[in-house]
Amino acid sequence: MLGTRASPLALAQAHATAAALEETHGWPAGTVSIFEVRTTGDKVQDRALAEIGGKALWTKELDIALLGGTTRLSVHSCKDVESERPSELVIAAFLPRADVRDRLIGSPSIEALSQGAKVGTSSPRRTAQLLRMRPDLQVSIMRGNVATRLNRIAEGAYDATFLAAAGLDRLGIDEGCAVETQDFLPAPGQAAIAIECRADDEETRALLAAIDHVPTHRAVLAERAFARAVGGSCHSPVAALAVVEGDERIWLRAELLSSDGTSHVAGEVRAEAGDEEAAGAALAEELLGRAGPDIRALFTGS
Ligand SMILES: NCc1[nH]cc(CCC(=O)O)c1CC(=O)O
Structure with a gap:
């Protein structure tokens, strides 16, 4: 049994994982059954995640089902999985990564937003990156699943918002304009689907190893190691993106910002x-070393 959150995006990702396992192992469709779990993050919709305790909100109930043996694997949006995980669990596989970019909804570009426009997001990263480019904009909290956020724009409650291209694509929603990664570096793990199991469950680990997408796995290991080493919390604006280059090396870019976007440090490394x-x-240590006190106050370091 596979554990997943019950949002439309989470279910699409769970079905993609079940299908990959069934196809690779030659099992009949439906062999991998799906167990829907409501997490604290799903239940609390009206506050920023940072206020109600951070990222474990998306994983805790799934972890309980996995550790208790109700499920054998959990499927997560990697971006929502905290960088420190219980030692009894392991991310054993990733599906091939989708489009890593964010999409702007409600405006053809960041430049085209009118002076003082109201942008809804509750991501500290998107807030800081946006204010860095456009300090005149008004950013306020917007939560809810993808459909809810699109509705808020359609109703005119906000002029614009950002959504991950990966989530929109997986839901078959062709909306918004992609912002390029040189302007808007994504969150660590964005667009990757992480499949976790118990570390001592050798049988499931082997079944998952067969569907693991190695370039995605290698890229996300670098991004998550960066996120872990800078420390920080769900309040900390952090971005990291690694890609595997032609010669098999990974190229990792990362950035730390102050909450209002006025300070910023960025760097890159190949491995x-x-x-x-x-x-x-190593890149985390370098950036923390170059960061001013306003950024360092948001990150704890490893
Ligand atoms: N924070 C919620 C979340 N977690 C993963 C995705 C999108 C899919 C992904 O990045 O894999 C989203 C929505 C969004 O940011 O637009």
């Missing part, structure tokens, strides 16, 4: 196979 996590940690 050979096997060195992804060390490279992520």
Whole structure:
């Protein structure tokens, strides 16, 4: 049994995972059954996540089902999985990563937003990146699943918002204009689907190893090592994106910002196979070393 959150996006990702397992192992459709779990993050919709305790909100109830043996695997949006996980669990596989960019909804570009326009997001990263480019904009909290956020724009409650292209694509929603990663570096793990199981469950680990997308896995290891090493919380504006280049090396770019976007440090590193996590940690140390006190106050370091 596979554990998942019950949002339309989470269910689409769970079905994609079940289908990948069934196809790879030659099992009849429906062999992998799906167990829907409502997490605290799903129940509390009216506050920023940072206020109600951060990212474990999306994973805790799934972890309980997995550790208690109700499920054998959990499927997560990797972006929502805190960088420190219980040692009894392991991310054993990733599905091939989708479009890593954010999409702007409600305006053809950031430049085209009118002076003082109202942008809804509750991501500290998107807030800081946007204010860095457009300090005149008014950013306020917007939560809810993808459909809810699109409705809020359609109703005119906000002029614009950002949504991950990956989520929109997986739901078959062709809306918004992609913002390029050089302007708007995504969150660590964005667009990757992480499949977790118990670390001591060798049988499930082997079944998952067969569907693991190695370039995605290597890239996300670097991004998550970076996120872990900078420390920080769900209040901390952090971005990181790694890609595997033609020669098999990974190229990791990352950035830390102050909450209002007035300060910013960015850097990049390349790493050979096997060195992804060390490279992520080294880049974290470099950026923290170059960051001013306003950024350093938001991150704890490793
Ligand atoms: N924070 C919620 C969340 N978690 C993962 C995605 C999108 C899919 C992904 O990045 O894999 C989203 C929605 C969004 O940010 O637009």
